[in-house]
Amino acid sequence: MAMRQHRAHGFDQGLRAPGMTGQDDYRQALENAERLLGQPLVLPLGDGEPPVGEDFRRLATIHTFGDSWPRSGLDDRSRALISVAIAATLGTHEPLRGQLRIALNSGVTKEEIVELFIHLSAYAGAARAFDSYQVALAVFAEAS
Amino acid sequence: MAMRQHRAHGFDQGLRAPGMTGQDDYRQALENAERLLGQPLVLPLGDGEPPVGEDFRRLATIHTFGDSWPRSGLDDRSRALISVAIAATLGTHEPLRGQLRIALNSGVTKEEIVELFIHLSAYAGAARAFDSYQVALAVFAEAS
Amino acid sequence: MAMRQHRAHGFDQGLRAPGMTGQDDYRQALENAERLLGQPLVLPLGDGEPPVGEDFRRLATIHTFGDSWPRSGLDDRSRALISVAIAATLGTHEPLRGQLRIALNSGVTKEEIVELFIHLSAYAGAARAFDSYQVALAVFAEAS
Amino acid sequence: MAMRQHRAHGFDQGLRAPGMTGQDDYRQALENAERLLGQPLVLPLGDGEPPVGEDFRRLATIHTFGDSWPRSGLDDRSRALISVAIAATLGTHEPLRGQLRIALNSGVTKEEIVELFIHLSAYAGAARAFDSYQVALAVFAEAS
Amino acid sequence: MAMRQHRAHGFDQGLRAPGMTGQDDYRQALENAERLLGQPLVLPLGDGEPPVGEDFRRLATIHTFGDSWPRSGLDDRSRALISVAIAATLGTHEPLRGQLRIALNSGVTKEEIVELFIHLSAYAGAARAFDSYQVALAVFAEAS
Amino acid sequence: MAMRQHRAHGFDQGLRAPGMTGQDDYRQALENAERLLGQPLVLPLGDGEPPVGEDFRRLATIHTFGDSWPRSGLDDRSRALISVAIAATLGTHEPLRGQLRIALNSGVTKEEIVELFIHLSAYAGAARAFDSYQVALAVFAEAS
Numbered sequence: 067m068a069m070r071q072h073r074a075h076g077f078d079q080g081l082r083a084p085g086m087t088g089q090d091d092y093r094q095a096l097e098n099a100e101r102l103l104g105q106p107l108v109l110p111l112g113d114g115e116p117p118v119g120e121d122f123r124r125l126a127t128i129h130t131f132g133d134s135w136p137r138s139g140l141d142d143r144s145r146a147l148i149s150v151a152i153a154a155t156l157g158t159h160e161p162l163r164g165q166l167r168i169a170l171n172s173g174v175t176k177e178e179i180v181e182l183f184i185h186l187s188a189y190a191g192a193a194r195a196f197d198s199y200q201v202a203l204a205v206f207a208e209a210s
Numbered sequence: 211m212a213m214r215q216h217r218a219h220g221f222d223q224g225l226r227a228p229g230m231t232g233q234d235d236y237r238q239a240l241e242n243a244e245r246l247l248g249q250p251l252v253l254p255l256g257d258g259e260p261p262v263g264e265d266f267r268r269l270a271t272i273h274t275f276g277d278s279w280p281r282s283g284l285d286d287r288s289r290a291l292i293s294v295a296i297a298a299t300l301g302t303h304e305p306l307r308g309q310l311r312i313a314l315n316s317g318v319t320k321e322e323i324v325e326l327f328i329h330l331s332a333y334a335g336a337a338r339a340f341d342s343y344q345v346a347l348a349v350f351a352e353a354s
Numbered sequence: 355m356a357m358r359q360h361r362a363h364g365f366d367q368g369l370r371a372p373g374m375t376g377q378d379d380y381r382q383a384l385e386n387a388e389r390l391l392g393q394p395l396v397l398p399l400g401d402g403e404p405p406v407g408e409d410f411r412r413l414a415t416i417h418t419f420g421d422s423w424p425r426s427g428l429d430d431r432s433r434a435l436i437s438v439a440i441a442a443t444l445g446t447h448e449p450l451r452g453q454l455r456i457a458l459n460s461g462v463t464k465e466e467i468v469e470l471f472i473h474l475s476a477y478a479g480a481a482r483a484f485d486s487y488q489v490a491l492a493v494f495a496e497a498s
Numbered sequence: 499m500a501m502r503q504h505r506a507h508g509f510d511q512g513l514r515a516p517g518m519t520g521q522d523d524y525r526q527a528l529e530n531a532e533r534l535l536g537q538p539l540v541l542p543l544g545d546g547e548p549p550v551g552e553d554f555r556r557l558a559t560i561h562t563f564g565d566s567w568p569r570s571g572l573d574d575r576s577r578a579l580i581s582v583a584i585a586a587t588l589g590t591h592e593p594l595r596g597q598l599r600i601a602l603n604s605g606v607t608k609e610e611i612v613e614l615f616i617h618l619s620a621y622a623g624a625a626r627a628f629d630s631y632q633v634a635l636a637v638f639a640e641a642s
Numbered sequence: 643m644a645m646r647q648h649r650a651h652g653f654d655q656g657l658r659a660p661g662m663t664g665q666d667d668y669r670q671a672l673e674n675a676e677r678l679l680g681q682p683l684v685l686p687l688g689d690g691e692p693p694v695g696e697d698f699r700r701l702a703t704i705h706t707f708g709d710s711w712p713r714s715g716l717d718d719r720s721r722a723l724i725s726v727a728i729a730a731t732l733g734t735h736e737p738l739r740g741q742l743r744i745a746l747n748s749g750v751t752k753e754e755i756v757e758l759f760i761h762l763s764a765y766a767g768a769a770r771a772f773d774s775y776q777v778a779l780a781v782f783a784e785a786s
Numbered sequence: 787m788a789m790r791q792h793r794a795h796g797f798d799q800g801l802r803a804p805g806m807t808g809q810d811d812y813r814q815a816l817e818n819a820e821r822l823l824g825q826p827l828v829l830p831l832g833d834g835e836p837p838v839g840e841d842f843r844r845l846a847t848i849h850t851f852g853d854s855w856p857r858s859g860l861d862d863r864s865r866a867l868i869s870v871a872i873a874a875t876l877g878t879h880e881p882l883r884g885q886l887r888i889a890l891n892s893g894v895t896k897e898e899i900v901e902l903f904i905h906l907s908a909y910a911g912a913a914r915a916f917d918s919y920q921v922a923l924a925v926f927a928e929a930s
Contacts, residue, residue, distance in 0.1 A: 112779040114786020116752045118859060122760050122775065126768040129849050130476045139838060140469040144435055148470055151439040152477045157302065158733065158773035161477075176260045181428040182436055184266050188418045189440045189449070191623030192270040197302035199266065203256040210258020262427060273417050274620045283406060284613040291576055292614055295583035296621045301734065305621070320692045325572040326580055328698050332562045333584045333593075335911030336702040341734035343698065347688040354690020400635040402642020404608045410616050410631065414624040445878065446589065446629035464836045472842050479767030480846040485878035487842065491832040498834020544923040546930020548896045550715060554904050554919065558912040561705050571694060590877065590917035706908045716901040720867055724902055727871040728909045737909075757860040758868055764850045765872045765881075 092124045095132030102135060102142065103164070104171040146172040150182055154198035155190050162198055166205040176206055236268045239276030246279060246286065247308070248315040290316040294326055298342035299334050306342055310349040320350055380412045383420030390423060390430065391452070392459040434460040438470055442486035443478050450486055454493040464494055524556045527564030534567060534574065535596070536603040578604040582614055586630035587622050594630055598637040608638055668700045671708030678711060678718065679740070680747040722748040726758055730774035731766050738774055742781040752782055812844045815852030822855060822862065823884070824891040866892040870902055874918035875910050882918055886925040896926055 099107035109123045135145055146169040153162035169179060179202060187195035243251035253267045279289060290313040297306035313323060323346060331339035387395035397411045423433060434457040441450035457467060467490060475483035531539035541555045567577060578601040585594035601611060611634060619627035675683035685699045711721060722745040729738035745755060755778060763771035819827035829843045855865055866889040873882035889899060899922060907915035 113783040114752070115779060115782045116756060118753050118756045121857075122756050122763065122771075125760055125849075125853050126763045126771060129763070129845075129853070130768050133845050133849070134473045134476045137469060137472065137841075140466055140473070144432070144466075145469075145473055147432055148435055148439045148473055149477060151436045152443050152474060152767075153769050155440050155443040156478060156733075156767075156769050156773075157300075158769040160776060161769040161772050176258070177262050178428055178432075180260060180262045180266050181425060184269055184425065185422045185428070185433055185436055186440060187266065187270045187273070187623075188422045189437060189623045189625045190444060191300075191619075191621050191626065192274050193297050193300050193302040193305040193621045194623065195266075195270060196305050197300075200304060203259060206259045207257040265425075269417075269421050273413075273421070277413050277417070278617045278620045281409075281613060281616065284610055284617070288576070288579055288610075289613075289617055291580055292583045292617055293621060295580045296587050296618060299584050299587040300622060301732075320690070321694050322572055322576075324692060324694045324698050325569060325577075328569065328701055329566045329572070329577055329580055330584060331698065331702045331705070331911075332566045333581060333911050333913045334588060335728075335732075335907075335909050335914065336706050337729050337732050337734040337737040337909045338911065339698075339702060340737050341732075344736060347691060350691045351689040401639040402608070403635060403638045404612060406609050406612045410612050410619065410627075413616055414619045414627060417619070418624050440623075441625050444589075444623075444625050444629075445876075446625040448632060449625040449628050464834070465838050468836060468838045468842050472845055475767075475842065475846045475849070477767050477769045479763075479765050479770065479876075480850050481765045481873050481876050481878040481881040482767065483842075483846060484881050485876075488880060491835060494832060494834040494836075496834075545927040546896070547923060547926045548900060550897050550900045553713075554900050554907065554915075557705075557709050557904055558907045558915060561701075561709070561907070562912050565701050565705070569697075584911075585913050588877075588911075588913050588917075590913040592920060593913040593916050710905045710908045713901060713904065716898055716905070720864070720898075721901075721905055723864055723868055724871045724905055725909060727868045728875050728906060731872050731875040732910060754860055754864075757857060757865075760857065761854045761860070761865055761868055762872060764854045765869060766876060 088124065088128075091128045091132050094136075095127045095130075098136050099127065099131040102131070102146075102168045102172060104167075107131070142172045143174060146174050147178075147182060150174075150179065151186065154183070154186055154201075155194065157194060157197055159198070159201050162201045163205060166202055167208075170205070170209055176209070232268065232272075235272045235276050238280075239271045239274075242280050243271065243275040246275070246290075246312045246316060248311075251275075286316045287318060290318050291322075291326060294318075294323065295330065298327070298330055298345075299338065301338060301341055303342070303345050306345045307349060310346055311352075314349070314353055320353070376412065376416075379416045379420050382424075383416045383418075386424050387415065387419040390419070390434075390456045390460060392455075395419070430460045431462060434462050435466075435470060438462075438467065439474065442471070442474055442489075443482065445482060445485055447486075447489050450489045451493060454490055455496075458493070458497055464497070520556065520560075523560045523564050526568075527559045527562075530568050531559065531563040534563070534578075534600045534604060536599075539563070574604045575606060578606050579610075579614060582606075582611065583618065586615070586618055586633075587626065589626060589629055591630070591633050594633045595637060598634055599640075602637070602641055608641070664700065664704075667704045667708050670712075671703045671706075674712050675703065675707040678707070678722075678744045678748060680743075683707070718748045719750060722750050723754075723758060726750075726755065727762065730759070730762055730777075731770065733770060733773055735774070735777050738777045739781060742778055743784075746781070746785055752785070808844065808848075811848045811852050814856075815847045815850075818856050819847065819851040822851070822866075822888045822892060824887075827851075862892045863894060866894050867898075867902060870894075870899065871906065874903070874906055874921075875914065877914060877917055879918070879921050882921045883925060886922055887928075890925070890929055896929070 096107055107127070109127075111117070111119050135142070140148075146165070149165040150162065150169050153165045166179065170176070183195050183199050183202060186198070240251055251271070253271075255261070255263050279286070284292075290309070293309040294306065294313050297309045310323065314320070327339050327343050327346060330342070384395055395415070397415075399405070399407050423430070428436075434453070437453040438450065438457050441453045454467065458464070471483050471487050471490060474486070528539055539559070541559075543549070543551050567574070572580075578597070581597040582594065582601050585597045598611065602608070615627050615631050615634060618630070672683055683703070685703075687693070687695050711718070716724075722741070725741040726738065726745050729741045742755065746752070759771050759775050759778060762774070816827055827847070829847075831837070831839050855862070860868075866885070869885040870882065870889050873885045886899065890896070903915050903919050903922060906918070
């Protein structure tokens, strides 16, 4: 907690918390992900996946949940809306599923998510919006 | 029928049919969609989806089947080819499925759809073309 | 004003304001765009552009500034952040310029826009983020 | 001419014209491109570009103007609309410029091109449509 | 074999091997694909797919495995890394699966593929990288 | 130098070099970028850009030149080809320019870059390939 404040503060100075190693960064990023998702972010290695697969998870997790989400310059709710908009525009279904769960866990309502898709349909088109909306429907069903 | 002509005419004037409300627009758009698909466009709310989900369906349906398809400036067959090209280029599988059904129902032959994918492969690449072609194969199988 | 409330209300009922024609919708949408941009949205026909070009402007403007922005389900600030995220992810430079101007005029700070690009870089990558950031730099320079 | 018929026929058999070499294919493709553009397709090597740059031009030209456009399964007008839709959806400005010139030279009217962009705006969104429309405005101005 | 050398040589001259017909090109391309995949590339017509579907397979196969892969200007290993990067960036899952199999069969290690995804995550973003990585996990599992 | 080895080694252990702060990471990343580009990577703040713009540069630079490029699991030449493929597929012109300069400075020849674009044209299409190739032509001209 003190750590997170220190870290967030560090960010505002354009610094990482002094003396943190990659593993500390990862632990911190996983903690942030868990807080946002409302559940632990579990990324076990797959069958036949080489051990370096851990580095892929570690770096992608640090770059998102460690280096961007905890920054104090934008609130979680705004970042959640932005993250859903990015994943829905890209049409990346699995990441979109995660972002929608974070949004619902960060105080964004289902109604606001639908509004985001209405806005997405106008700017990124009905084809992309309907394609990505299938993922929203699946997440709405989980939550119901 | 008279209505559709009125509306189409209205479009050519850059007007919507006077006195139409959002619900009339939606009814009209759904009628156009049914004519193009050869079957009703049914979009029931999903499990846990909030009621505002209806607005997402209504607006996306009006913007496509209400505000663009019935315009007299381009024939249905040309719009069908364009719609398949757009959805296949975007790689939006579900919307592509619908556009392929509309195309086959609008007098575009399976052979012409394959030609479109040959053209798509040249301009948007073999990777995107093969990826989207999987959807065409599924629709060809329905129709056979 | 009463009109805008009526319209917004109408939206919440899933209705357009009764008795509005396409031209009324357009006038209303242009009014909303001007309020958001802080200046009139001027889209004159280009050299050699056919008159139907007006319909393209009218429909695209109604679908965005008429049918989505004024909806009461999401505040302007949130829509502005979402709009910047969509245009930056798509890499559509001209529309991104407009969205950035709307964001700055809707109470989003330059600092928050930079935070959005830090988030974009993590999720949509450094290549897209840097490419779209060039447009942000140009808009920051206007505003300075 | 007889050649083109032979070739087109060959395509319908799933064959290239017997005895054609890469250079013959290229000559034929450039002939097709000139017919479609209404002017020669000139692709000179750039400053400091290595000679193999010729192979890039040759293969890309054969794959598009040689292997797809002359196929008898779809008329030039339909291919022109599809090509504009693909390039506009991708947001590839230079290729879009060429496809718009081909369309205008293949009997597609400026009005129909605007209709295509109205359709594009509905399905691929106002951001992409406006971004690509800038290229259409430039081509309309040339033609006026 | 001699044939392939002749062909590769022909490419370096900017020529196709003289006297080859479309069917010869296809046979040659399928041979190259089999060598790269370590198994025959089998593309049977689908249920209800029209015979012209063969032309789509033939042309897309010639353009990739016939006209690009065998060129002597870049080694298979480099082309395999480039192909995986392209398919992963586009998010075309089925083609990515094939490219990953080619990579593993061309001496690219699983560890190097993970490194490619770490690089992809930095430049094309964590959303796209994670989305495409699901396909890599499936191919790693096959190979284990 | 010892530092870089330590760091690269650290990566292989899934660790960042102990005791490095964000500023050390940034300094190291800028050093790597300079080595790859053959010139310093200079990213001055723009007119009217807020100071937090430094964090955008710092994080995007660390995520690419700090966390991915120096990893020992893939050689610079392979990463350069992959980076060009990613930026060319995305159509991000400014970043592509930088990646092409890195490639030419990392022992990739102009001929090999053209081969990459021939491959890109086959898999990502002639439209994207030609669009991105304009940037390659500009970089070839610099280098000539």
